[in-house]
Amino acid sequence: MLELSAATLVGKGLHREVHVHPDDDSKCVKVVVLRGEEETRREQAYYRFLQRRNIDWISLPQFYGNEETNMGPGAVFDLIRDDDGQVSKTLAFYLDNLSSTPELVESISQALIKLKRDLLEQNIITMTLKPKNMVLQLRNDGMRCLIIDNIGNSDIVPISSYVRFFGRKKIERKWGKFKQSLKRDDSQQQIEVICKRI
Template identity: 35%
Template sequence: MITLNDTHFIAAGTNRACYVHPEDPNKCLKVVISGNNKESHREISYYQFLLKRDISWAMVARFYGTQASNKGEAEVVELIRDNDDNISHSLDHYFRILTSEDELKKFIDLLIELKRYLFTELIYVKDLNAVNIVYQKSSNERGKLVVIDGLAYPNRFKALNNIDFFTKKKINKSWKHFIWTLKKRCSSKYHKNLKILLIESENQL
């Protein structure tokens, strides 16, 4: 059993808390703190589905299974770190501190890459938002976006999850909702250009 304490703590949401894995700094442990295991069970089931499909984990935090801890059963997931080994910050963090149009354009380009990836790999993120996506810095100064939370089956009827058409419809709906919420994450002075860039990005896909 893994023992977790405050030194391992990263962050907490309404339902779960996240800790650095004591035995591997490149993994994290998600544990339920609300008493409601429904979200975790749903996510684990979908992760197992993705493992069977042998997807690329290039832009989604890799799932390693579950492990017992002193705080209950935990999901073991890849902990995304920058090239300086610091834990990567959320897209929400970067949108709130935007300082230039060039920086905004860089993130729009990265969002285009993320959308292509999700559609190519047919990965549905039910709770797609700027907090559940991190920006991973790399030595090439470009970096990439990585989804770290919020995954779930796209359809209630599991048979439909093996049909690309229905999965793509759900991904597209989720993406459109997400993309237009981004303007709430940055200064109002960028809203006009953000809208223009987002429209242009849709035309590139």
């Protein structure tokens, strides 16, 4: 059984705590702390669907199944790290600090453009896209944006998962809402620039 503690904690959302995997620091373990069972079920079902399709894991951390922990069942994923070894920070973090780092506008825009292209090319369906559920990985070849939470399809008849035409419509709609939310959340000039680019 994996022993998780304050020392292994790397992040916390509304439902889950995220810990470095005690036996493998390239992976993380997510445990539900508050009513996240339904989200976890949907996420894992969608991950299994993507695994069967054998997608390229460019924009999503890979999922490695569940392990028992002292905090209950834990879901094991890649822990996204920058090339210098630091755990990658969320897009929300970078957007909050954009006024002091305007030089990042271009690379963040490029990372988001590439993310959207990959979602469309591989027909990856997300729930609501939020900056705190995306991380920007600093790599020697540039920034990459990955979605670390809230993927999958909650439609009763999830046709967009199977028919690319409907998938594209859904991805475009989610992306439009994501842009709207960025504009609403923040009036910073740099965010306006990003929204125009993506």
